[in-house]
Amino acid sequence: MTIRVYNTLSGEKEEFVPVQPGKVGIYLCGPTVYKPSHIGHAVGPVIFDAIKRYLTFRGYQVTWVVNITDVEDKLIAEAAAQNLPVFTLAERITENYNDAMRRLGVTGIDHMPKASEYIPDIIAYVQRLIDKGAAYPSGGDVYFDVTADRDYGKLSNRSPDEQFGQRELQSGQKRHPGDFALWKESKPDEPNEVKFASPWGQGRPGWHIECSVMSMKLLGETFDIHGGGMDLIFPHHENEIAQSETATDRPFAKYWLHNGLTRFNTKKIAKSDPEMAKFMEKMVLTRLLDEYGGELLRYLILSTHYRSPIDFSDAEMAAKSKALSTFHRLFERIERVTGRSPYADLLTLEQAPVAGLDAFVAEVGGFRERFVQVMDDDFNTAAAIAVLFELAARVNRFIDENKVESAPQDTTRMATLGAGRVLVELGRLLGLFLEPPVRRSGGSEKLDAVMRVLIDIRQHCRKNKDFATADLIRDKLVEEGITLVDRPGGTEWQMSQ
């Protein structure tokens, strides 16, 4: 079985063959840290975190890099507006981003290089392009000459002459309208901290160059997967390819994976869009994490194929929340009937003492195979999640059919736990089910005690067939946001959502 991925470069699904057998290098374009991250910034990291988890499961040794662009026009402008040193603002926003990543369960990032820490490498790289005749200093800037790259435009299907031929030369500094800055001369009003000495005078890197330099440094001149949002295909990724392949005379990234953009009211979420600006506050990632939690946002992102856009709305989140809780309820149920948590227990279904249940064990194995099959096909997390739902329903049915709740036998109990464990393990390949959801119980001992009293009284009523009073207690508690659930073993309560 081989893994297939859709490659933007070829426009087709291709068999995934890493540059070095057994190893995979992934570079994902991270944020420019000038404003708090919004929901769209979560998409790439979540998807690639799942991809890394999955590739690791498939036996690859994966190195994943996400860059932080911390020297850039907008950041400088924003720092000035806030009257802050550039790197103070950059650090704050980076911390905001990292905090969001943690809460989303994005734990697989191996390196987060910052542009500001690679200035000498960037300068050397620019010099290398000048030496090759593919770049030229002009004023205090240095530009890449797009005509030096024969196949410029191969990623986004545009040729310099067709695309830029008509356009006015905006800057008299450029020879060709499509040329782009590798190095930008410092402007007088910019703070000293972003003025770097170079052979071309004081300046700072252009936008695309840092990704070429840092990816090469950390992953090699040719690496496996380069990712980012679809809006980066042109010009950013196109220019990365141009400068990298011109510098090294070798292929840059082998596979280009681009995720769909997150939308709100069918429009792309973008910080610079004035129309979207009024919703921006709502789209701030940390705020959404407070409201919905990391697992649910992650679930939202993975419940769609990564190349499709996601329309964000509260109504959709409510539906997703209901769906996701199916799993949580099953895990609780498993813990209730087996006394062991599928989150923590390491018992595998194969190891479980489940004599006589071979058919069930085989069926669960079938779900696992289907999961792998759909993930192998361009990381189809949406289809993989569908398999998880089917498995969950199967486990619930197993519990029902075998009366595991009321008349448990050792074998059926162990099979329930083992199957639940399979579900947890598959979910974790997507980064779901990492830990139990926070139980919404009151937490205070006093409340626990009062609830026990109420439940006892209600139990008494029920025994005496005084259902009117029993229901009254239950209804009144609902008004207070507390739900009672009667089970064979007794009544449980929890704070409702």
Place this chain on the structure above:
RNA sequence: GGCGGCGUAGCCAAGUGGACUAAGGCGCGGGUUUGCAAAACCCGUAUUCAUCGGUUCGAAUCCGAUCGCCGCCUCCA
């Protein structure tokens, strides 16, 4: 204008030439269970994949045209 993507049930969303008489979720209807609920389970919910035409033994899947939506071509995950 150029490049790219999309249009599948009330909604979200897989599937991109034959096992599709189209996954999965939300919602809705019916049933089992329950004192009643909740949860769980079972059944039903698109003869049809924007529209029209073509290729093929066979198309949601390929080709062409039309309509609609979105993204990129300036910064953007």
